[in-house]
Amino acid sequence: GALAAAREAVAIRRELAAARPEVYRPNLATSLINLGSRLSENGDAAAALSAAQEAIKTLAPAFHALPRRHAALMRVMAEDYLAYCDEADIEPDAALLDPIIAKLKRLADEGDGEAG
Numbered sequence: 001g002a003l004a005a006a007r008e009a010v011a012i013r014r015e016l017a018a019a020r021p022e023v024y025r026p027n028l029a030t031s032l033i034n035l036g037s038r039l040s041e042n043g044d045a046a047a048a049l050s051a052a053q054e055a056i057k058t059l060a061p062a063f064h065a066l067p068r069r070h071a072a073l074m075r076v077m078a079e080d081y082l083a084y085c086d087e088a089d090i091e092p093d094a095a096l097l098d099p100i101i102a103k104l105k106r107l108a109d110e111g112d113g114e115a116g
Contacts, residue, residue, distance in 0.1 A: 003042055006035040010051075017058075026070065029059035033077045036084060045087035052081040056096060063100065071107050074100060 009031040016024040032055035040048035055077050063070040078100055085092045 003035075003038040006031070006038040010035050022062075025058050026062050026073065029055045029077065030073065032058060033073075033080055036080055040084060040087065045084055049081070049084035049088050049090060052077060052084050053093065053096065056081055056100065060096075060100065064103070067103055067107055071104060075104055078104070 010028070013024060013028040013031045017028040032051050036048040036051035036055065039045075039051060056074070059070060059074055059077065063074045067074075078097060081097070082092055
C-alpha cells in the first residue's frame with residue numbers, strides 16, 4: 001500500500017543521497033515527510049515524528065544555504081513535525097526547530113511585499 005511505497009521511496013532516495021547529497025538530500029527529505037504522513041495516517045505518531053525530524057535534519061543544510069529555494073518545503077515539514085509532536089505528546093526539539101522557524105519568519109517578513 002501507500003506506506004510500503006513511501007518506505008521504498010525513502011530507501012531509494014537514501015541511496016541516491018549517500019552518493020550525491022548535494023543533489024538528492026532535498027528529495028530524501030520530501031520522501032521522509034511523505035513517509036511521516038503515511039505513518040501518521042496509520043496511527044503511528046512516534047514513527048511519524050521520527051520521520052519528520054529526520055526530514056528536517058536532512059533538508060536543514062540546503063535550507064540554510066539557500067533558504068528561499070527550500071522555504072516552502074521546510075515550512076510544510078516544520079508544520080508536520082509540530083503536529084506529530086502534538087499527536088505523540090512530545091515537546092518539539094527547540095535546538096532543531098528554533099533556528100529554522102526564525103529563518104522562515106525572516107523570509108516571510110522580507111517577502112511581505114511579494115506574493116506569499
